[in-house]
Amino acid sequence: MPVWLLWLIAAVGLAGAEALTGDLFLLMLSGGALAAVGSSLLFDNFVVDGVVFAVVSILLLVLVRPALRRRFAAGTGLPDFAKALEGKSALVLDRVARHEGQVKLDGEVWTARPLSDDDVYEPGDHVTVVRIDGATAVVFKSV
Incomplete structure (x- = not known):
C-alpha cells in the first residue's frame, strides 16, 4: 500500500474522530496528515513526511485553532x-x-x-x- 494512501486514511480518520469531539484538536492533526500526503507524493522519504506532519500540525494547533475557537465561542448567547x-x-x-x-x-x-x-x-x-x-x-x- 502506498505511503500517501496511509496518510490520507489517517487524515480522514482524524477528521471523522473530530466530529465526535468537537474540540478542533484532531482536525488540526488531520490537516497535518493531509500535508504529509502531499509530501509523500513529492518526496519518497518517511522522515520528511513525518517532519511535514509534525510542523504543519503544530502550526495549525498554535495559529489556527485558537482563532477558530474564539470565532465559535463568539456566537453564544442571545442576539x-x-x-x-x-x-x-x-x-x-x-x-x-x-x-x-x-x-x-x-x-x-x-x-x-x-x-x-x-x-x-x-x-x-x-x-x-x-x-x-x-x-x-x-x-x-x-x-
Whole structure:
C-alpha cells in the first residue's frame, strides 16, 4: 500500500474522530496528515513526511485553532436585538396564560407567556418583557 494512501486514511480518520469531539484538536492533526500526503507524493522519504506532519500540525494547533475557537465561542448567547427587547413594554393582543398568548412588541406580534405560570393577562393589558426565550416573550404585568 502506498505511503500517501496511509496518510490520507489517517487524515480522514482524524477528521471523522473530530466530529465526535468537537474540540478542533484532531482536525488540526488531520490537516497535518493531509500535508504529509502531499509530501509523500513529492518526496519518497518517511522522515520528511513525518517532519511535514509534525510542523504543519503544530502550526495549525498554535495559529489556527485558537482563532477558530474564539470565532465559535463568539456566537453564544442571545442576539443583540433580542437583548434589546428586554425591559420594553408590550400590549397583550390575545390572552396570555401558561401555554397561550400573543403580545405586540415593537410593532411585531410575539408569542408570549407569563413569568409566573399562575398569572393570566387579558387583551389590552400592558406588560413588560423580562426576557426572550427562543421566539417567546416572557412577560409580567407592571403595576
